[in-house]
Amino acid sequence: MEKFFKLPLEEKNKVAQIPESLEGYGQAFVHSEEQKLDWADMLFFAVFPPAFQQLRFWPANPPSFRKTIDEYATEVKKVSDDIVKVILKNLGEESGKIYEMFRGGVQSMRFNYYPPCPLPEKVIGISPHSDAAGLTLLLQVNELPGLQIRRNGGWITVKPLPGAFIVNVGDTIEVLSNGKYKSIEHRAVVNSEKERLSVAAFHALNFGDTVGPLPETVKGEKVLYKSLEYEEYTKMFYASKLEGKSVIERMKLCV
Known part of the structure; x- marks a missing residue:
């Protein structure tokens, strides 16, 4: 991962983002040329299901990159599936239907490189936001502090803990649980001395699925969130800027 971000810009641009797509090398959620950009480089692409893979955005250099990431993503997905199973059990959803939806859902990965900044107090590594996915497993590669959560x-x-994942609940789980689990608003800050690297693995539902409160979570309670087809839900998220929990706020019903 670090080897990729150390490559010349010309080499990295071989997998650069294209208009109307977040996949590839570049910046996240850029909506205009006037927009203030985050102090970070990123590489983002879908990993699972295999039919979603666009290998044009997977670096061929360094040569071991594709094989390493494919193996890593497979193992991380197993961890995510196990966590989802426990969450659903806690919510009383034991039919296995939602679990299978997550098992067959979309896994994507974002590789973050935050270079040193001479004025770190003037910039942000990645703007405050919550993740649209169900779960995010974050690995802080070089164990340098930088992730912050709002509380x-x-x-x-x-x-950072050596070899440990940070597990973030995403907006999808908040909606499915009717607010019993809350998505985590977070951001990344930078420093003036050393670069920071992290890998985020996002685990979501798939097109054709519905994002909405589970029947088990609303027994005798008010429904707090609307239901949307997952495709519409993702369009809403990707059309948004990284602005705190603005997407989940739009999913809430006035009750």
């Missing part, structure tokens, strides 16, 4: 109106730095 009680302030920001708390998450201390």
Whole structure:
């Protein structure tokens, strides 16, 4: 991963993003030339199901990249599936239907490179947001602090633990659980001395699925969120800027 981001720009641009797509090398959620960009480079692409893979965005250099990522993604997905199974059991959903939807859902990966910045207090590595997916498994590669989560109106730095994943609940799980699980608003900050690297693996539903509160979560309670086809839900997310929990706020019903 680090080898890729150290390559000359010409080489990295071989897998550059194209208009109307987030996949490839570049920046996340760029909507205009006037927009203030985050202090980061990223590489993003879909991994699973295999039919979703667009290998034009998978670097061929370094040569071991594709094989390594394919193996890593397979193992990370097993971890995510196990966590989803526990969450659904806690919610009382034991039919296996939603679990199978996640098992057959979309897995995508984003590789983040945050270079040192001479004025770190003036920039942000990635703007505050919550993830649209169900679960995100984040690996802080070089164990350098930079991830922060919002809590009680302030920001708390998450201390990296060697070899440990940070598991973020995403907006999809918040909606499915009717608010019993809350998605995590987070951001990345940078420093002036050393680059920071991380890998985020997103685990979501698939086109044809519906994002909405599960019947098991609303027994005797008010339905707090609307239901949307997953395709419409993702369009809404990708059309948005990274602005806190703005997407989940649009999913809430006025009750």
